[in-house]
Amino acid sequence: MIIGTHMSVAKGLEEAAKNTVWMNANTMQIFSRNPRGSTYKAYSEKEVDAFLTIRKEHEFGPILAHAPYTMNLASAKPEVYEFACTVIREDIQRMDELSIENIVFHPGSHTGIGVEAGIENIINGLNQAITGEENIMVLLETMSGKGTEIGSTFEELKAIRDGVTHKEKIGICLDTCHVFAAGYDIVNHLDEVLEKFDDILGLELLRAIHLNDSMMPFASKKDRHATIGDGEIGFDALLHVLTHEKLRHLPFYLETPLDDAGHKEEIAKIRKNIES
Numbered sequence: 459m460i461i462g463t464h465m466s467v468a469k470g471l472e473e474a475a476k477n478t479v480w481m482n483a484n485t486m487q488i489f490s491r492n493p494r495g496s497t498y499k500a501y502s503e504k505e506v507d508a509f510l511t512i513r514k515e516h517e518f519g520p521i522l523a524h525a526p527y528t529m530n531l532a533s534a535k536p537e538v539y540e541f542a543c544t545v546i547r548e549d550i551q552r553m554d555e556l557s558i559e560n561i562v563f564h565p566g567s568h569t570g571i572g573v574e575a576g577i578e579n580i581i582n583g584l585n586q587a588i589t590g591e592e593n594i595m596v597l598l599e600t601m602s603g604k605g606t607e608i609g610s611t612f613e614e615l616k617a618i619r620d621g622v623t624h625k626e627k628i629g630i631c632l633d634t635c636h637v638f639a640a641g642y643d644i645v646n647h648l649d650e651v652l653e654k655f656d657d658i659l660g661l662e663l664l665r666a667i668h669l670n671d672s673m674m675p676f677a678s679k680k681d682r683h684a685t686i687g688d689g690e691i692g693f694d695a696l697l698h699v700l701t702h703e704k705l706r707h708l709p710f711y712l713e714t715p716l717d718d719a720g721h722k723e724e725i726a727k728i729r730k731n732i733e734s
């Protein structure tokens with residue numbers, strides 16, 4: 459099992475990697491820059507070397523970088539759009555240089571211009587960012603569909619990917635909380651949801667899972683993460699996702715509302731239930 463948690467941006471790379479080992483985890487998610495702002499800290503060579511050494515020694519699985527929540531690549535507002543284009547272009551490059559395997563971003567909200575126009579903006583934004591020379595994969599996240607959010611259906615994610623010139627660089631990160639809130643019943647019909655994913659996108663595009671429970675009910679189109687077992691999805695259904703034969707090889711990242719000690723316990727609880 460490849461499992462880890464998201465790490466606060468304040469930690470930096472080396473501390474995040476050490477913390478991952480301490481948690482008995484074997485991967486991690488980091489933010490590519492300040493998640494609610496625009497700034498990033500340049501990592502020193504020493505810090506990058508330490509990070510690379512720890513991840514190698516402890517045989518981490520693929521590491522996931524998460525782009526900031528503040529970027530909206532679907533926006534029709536020039537200043538918002540330009541900012542999003544710059545962030546995704548810079549962060550694909552920066553994370554690729556760190557040998558990070560995947561970077562995920564929220565496709566964006568169309569805020570009134572319509573899904574089609576929003577998708578066109580996302581495609582153009584990705585096309586100015588992806589050169590095709592990168593090793594890193596760019597993952598579209600499945601969204602809950604709150605407000606005018608794009609990416610809450612597999613069809614919308616496919617439409618984005620289909621428009622990208624280097625679409626071989628585009629994969630998907632499935633968030634269990636978001637798909638449940640979007641109306642995909644992973645509790646009672648996981649096999650059918652995966653079949654649908656396979657028909658529309660292809661399961662080979664699935665590169666990562668955000669493993670979260672949901673505070674909000676099924677198909678609520680609301681995005682509120684709960685700790686594993688304390689939400690509407692429940693522990694058994696999430697365990698089923700983790701151990702499913704079509705999913706269990708993937709890296710799983712917890713984004714649950716807990717501190718480091720809480721995440722360590724959450725991972726221990728998951729491991730105990732899987733191994734027993």
Ligand SMILES: [Zn+2]
Nearest residue numbers: 524563564599
């Ligand atoms: Zn996300």
